[in-house]
Amino acid sequence: MDELLREFIAETNEHLAILERDLVTLEQAPDDAHLVDDIFRNIHSIKGTCSFLGLKRLESLLHAAENALGKLRDQASPAAPAVTSTLFGACDRAKTIVAALAQDGHEPEGGDADIVARLELTTRRSAMAEAPARAMPQPAVAQPVASANTIRVNLDTIERLMAEVSELVLARNQLMQMLRGRTDPEATMALQRLSQVTSDLQESVMKTRMQPIGQAWTKLPRMIRDLARDLGKKIELKLEGSETELDREVLDLVKAPFTHLMRNAADHGIGTPAERRRAGKSETGVVTLSARQEGSAVVITLSDDGRGIDPERIRAAIRRGGFASDAELRAMSEHQLLQFIFHPGFTTAAQVTNVSGRGVGLDVVRSNVEKIGGTVEVASSLGRGTRFTIKIPLTLAIVPALLLDCGGQRFAIPQTAVAELVRTGPEHRIEWIHDAPVMRLRGSLLPLVALSDVLRLDESRSDEDERLIAIIGYGAQRFGIMVDGVDDAEEIVVKSLPPLLRGTRVFAGSTILGDGSVVLILDPGALAAAVGAVESIEPVRAAASPPRRGSDARGDGLLLFRAGGETPKALRLASLLRIEEIGPGQIEQIDGKRVTLYRGAALPLHLFDDMPPEARQLVLIATHDGRMCGFLADAVIDTIEEMPALDGSLAGPGLLGVATIAGRPVEIVDAAHYIKIASTRLPVPERSAA
């Protein structure tokens, strides 16, 4: 294709995007004379090039549109909705023609008499009287989109430049490593200079790849306008911080998520005008998209002042989809509930509409965002609106990374994924629930996984050794990766993984470090999958060590568990000895009391009244005055470090009181009471006949 034509197509597409945006604004502010001027000039300048290139069809279409705008301008009358609609029609047609032009290299067959006629009709009607057709005032200068001091550069050229700069950075790093420790002042000076220039060059090239985020938003105003019309709603779109710059590559990857969230807001978020009136809101719903830079990340929020997400509907949808059991549902906080909207296949839409609700979507949004090392969160207030917060890195090409040691090898992990580093010690111990390692960190129980297990690397260290744990935050999940050590942080140039290694699924790429060595980059998402998406830990079999032994200074913590009934229960950690799992065959009845064989002796069991006997159960073994009793439980929920304030008004036999933990009531069980009852009523413990 002719270079001239190619350039024309690129330029015209930009012009048309601007035209579309301006038309949306015109629809909202029909008497903005300046805007009419802008639109007129825009169309005029495309038309000018058309005639130069001999594009007759496009020229006559734009000529008609230009005429319509000219009339509007001369009459100084507000643009009637019919006029803007027709102009949208003309814009769409122009896009179709340009698309065909790009594909075939010539204008498509056919004419645009329909649109031309409508343009004339609508402007005549809006004129009321036949205005004398004056000569069109020509704008003094047709403004070219690109000013004289910018040039168009092929993207491939920039990509290649970027790749070469990346190599230069690596070569510089290598040189720095080699010369480290040398005391030759001349070499040091030269290296410093090289280093500075390289950094500057890198930054400059990065800048050429940067584009304002507004470029990914150009289509949104039109989309929202069309959606509002289709859905019979009134929606205003506010765009803030559209000048915030982002790497082109990142921008491309987040276009689709924006569009999706926007559709969602229009379809599910904003209510109909009548509904909004009833709720005491203005008829027009507002969707705000804003972007700002925060360090090496860009934070984008999309909020609406609509219905908000109803937790009850989420609950119902979770039940319908079988995403969680009733018991799990009861234990969930509202925030946890909300995160389910990102689960694959999850939908609250009772009806599938044309716009959304097919159950494909938010999970894709999340995975797209996470793929580039970003995060997405949702917050909502029923009746007041919903807000999505997306945090994405400025660039993917060069990322700060931590180097983890494991099995004598180093692996890189993007620093954005690492929430913190924890060294094991008396303060932070690795504890075991059956064979699942966990760690308590500020009141929450984090699942742990050894990197050597994930990577199937040999490990020749004992459990007593001090270890480092990198706490990874991935979406809503938090977990710890056990490693042998952590090296420096380093800026790494991300290279794609060689094709033969793509099936490993644990690595996101590879890189070359300053010392020239090749290092694999771990994919936090894959690690999360390896942890097994353990969002709540359920103990499986005999615990290798008790959650907490004896009654030390911090023995005032609680173990929260579920044992039938609506309300979770808790035992003081100080009284707890072990957690075991038993099957139905291991429970025996002696004199009407349940016992189980534990370390060669019969252990009395307490079954909470409202608890149905299950196939496999946990036994929480508690002690008091040297005697033991097992409490049958469905599941362990959590441990908390401190004893919360106790409401003793409900206290009774076996119940110390009720405490409020995370906004929910929890019954604090008086273990001593049950232990006393069990040991007085139970016959002398004998070896079971089993």
Add this chain to the structure above:
Amino acid sequence: MSDFVAIRIGNQDFGVPVMQVRDVLRRRHLTPVPLAPRAIAGLLNLRGRIVTAIDLRTRLGLELQTAESDAAHVVVEDGSELYALVVDGVGDVLHVDERRLETVPPGLDPQWRTVASAVYPTETGLIVLLDIARLLDIAPPRRAAS
């Protein structure tokens, strides 16, 4: 006439099309890749490019053949990717007279038959000519432990 670079594993000679050879290196440190197929020896840095090293011994099922000390890497290109074949030794460039090429005998080990394009008899022995693309067609790697 087409040219091949002679390589050796154990006591067997192979030929690699010279058009695809980019470099011959002395054996270097490789970064092992956990969970990768066994035939992948690791990764190495060649002037800023990441090269996947293939353990030809494993790939051809020759683990039992003892290695010679002067191991080397023959860097070949396939598509736009570079691969380093880990071999025991590298010989001269062979000018192959195509009329003297023999088809791969049907009785050959199936693992070899898929990667061999022809057999070239010389005065000193038989040289198995390798098809690089097929050599690099390695079964997908193991999955991460879950």
